[in-house]
Amino acid sequence: MKTARKKRLILIGLMVTGVAAAVAFGLQAFNQNLMFFYSPSEVVAGDAPADTAFRVGGLVTNGSVARQSDGLTVQFDVTDNAEAITVQYTGILPDLFREGQGIVAHGKLRDDGMFVANEVLAKHDENYMAPEVAASLKQAHDTGVGKGMGTP
């Protein structure tokens, strides 16, 4: 009886250790894989990290999409209607990418302020806007209105 209990304790001990190790490893990896979202205003204000990847989102400024001579590299401006940053991307853009459309780009900020994206997402539903983009547009709009009321 006693040995059976001892064995069960060993089994439980092993399982707990294993689970704890897995959780510790998983959480550590989790922290390294978080990608934060910044609006163009926040990027211009210098809030975004310089050397880690993050996401930026907003509307593609009308008339800003320019194709490089190699045909696959594209530059465009992304704005929250307050500030704008330029995004560079090499590759095929998603189907729903177009001027005036809300997009989210994943990538890093270059020293000259250009955001080099490795992925550009446009949502599959034309009425749908990524919540982050909608929120940052609203925020920029609200602060814009506030300024307008203060100056006259």
Added chain:
Amino acid sequence: MTPELGQFALVLALCLALVQAVFPLIGSINRTPSWMALAQPLAWGQFVFLSLSFAALTYAFLTDDFSVLYVAQHGNTQLPIVYKISAVWGAHEGSLLLWVLILSGWMVAVASLARNLPPEMLARVLAVMGMISIGFLSFLLFTSNPFERLFPIPMEGGELNPLLQDFGLAIHPPMLYMGYVGLSVAFSFAIAALIGGKMDTAWARWSRPWTLIAWVFLTIGITLGSWWAYYELGWGGWWFWDPVENASFMPWLVATALVHSLAVTEKRGAFKRWTVLLALMGFSLSLLGTFLVRSGVLTSVHAFATDPARGLFILMFLCLVIGGSLVLYAWRAPSITPGGGFNMLSRETFLLGNNLLLIITTAFVLLGTLAPLLYDAMGWGKISVGFPWFTAMFVMFMPLMVVIMGAGPMTRWKNQDPKALLRSLSLPFAISVAAGLLVAMPFGTGSWSAGLAVGLSIWLLTTLLYGARKRFQNRSGISLIKDIAGRGSRSWYAMWIAHIGIAVFIIGVTFVTQFDIEKDIRMSPGQTYEMEGYTFRFDGVKAQTGPNYRTQFGTVRVFQDDREIAVLNPEKRTYTVQTNPMTEAGIDAGFLRDIYVSLGEPLGGGDWALRLYYKPFVRWIWLGGLLISLGGLLAASDPRYRSKVLARLRKPAIQPTLAAENHS
């Protein structure tokens, strides 16, 4: 008129559900056979009314009745008939109607196939399903009525999202819902057992085939979704760790654990409380999935409904279901007697390991899915959890899981002699290590991940083959067929096929992630490009017209050794109503590799941006999924779950209850 009838049928179904949730349950407690007997006709009544309601909505789509708001938003006169039908569940309201229809279908199945259940058990199971039905019917009627009218009546409808105008996606939601809702049967069995306070191997035997069928549907649904994403989204991915995919994957992981744990409960009477808890978790995660998809709280391509009232309703329902069932569990579980004991080295231990790993994986997927919500709610910033993290988590647990999966079936129940196990495992171990090393060497593939994956797959294969050889040693010819057809041993063959499916899946996943080639290039008509021994010739793009879309129809010819092996037609479609462009990939499918071409955008002068892919072994992913489903089906068809066999089981099962009741 028909839409009103449809809505009226929904109201009637809700009334029946209210009666079904209350009276059979009371009847089962104070032992009133006439009240208990209400459950079956009520279930049938709900099914009939919901079928009528569903038929009414389908009729509205087929007749282009744009006076119904939902039809006006998602139907269109030019839509081909198949997609008019699939448009019924193409968006929020209709898909919920399908949800409750399927729920009533499961109720009817339980009511008519489980006649041999003790009447109080059947009454309780159906009462719990009635409660779930109340929740979803009131959600449908009060927040998302599919029959709402629209005035003035538009001449033409909006349109079904073009992405959904596809056969794979027309059948993907029903399959997935069959699985989601099917888990409610396992849930209801668990709740009924908790109410009755009786839990024995007979319970596991009743619950197991239902759980297996639900799990099979879930597997098929997820496999279909993955296949659809691959050929339809146009960038060759087959899994994105998208919140909505995770929402279907978490119930699958828990259901997989449940299927294994039920085996232990049925065969050995052990793990009873754990099995019940898994059944509760499985359906709770299905509901959580519904909440995540339907409330639009997450950044996701699938979020087509953004309405806080709906989100709040499901959230409250979710809390009620999870909270209620956990309280019931905390109250009743201590009375469940522990089952058969087992030693450290036994099949039970391996199955426990399997369950533990599956649940940890589920917990991590849950963390990654909910973390963005949590961070946002706490004001810690807006985050997304990277694809690599999910993959890393999976890669961390999979190898251990596969090692267990190979050894488990070779081990005896209760107690295993370590030496005998080592003897039988040594040959498979040697073969798989050798195979893994060969593949990992520079003259193989040079990739350690590929080596590991091949090693693990070979480990699974060799242990399974070894097990088969042992089984066939004393059987031959007719007795072998009898063994497959007979009861009791079919589950072994089912396990065999499903585990082979896992081996196939691992090979597919690893090879496609390690060795796929992707190239974005600019091509002029007539230009060629070489990749992996294939020559791609771009023959230009022509404008054409389809039934409800215009298309840029590209032609790419693929040559191997100067022989033409495929003509691919990637397209860029623009649907006439929703003017979104959509990519249709051109795919040459093969057992060992796919060639995949999609059109980017026109770059002027007939030039196009093209995306070329070489995808080795990608079909094996879905082949694996099919084999797993096939295994599940075979297990569920085991004759030992047929009613006659269960009826015999029922007699000895009743005695202990009566004894227990006399005791109290």
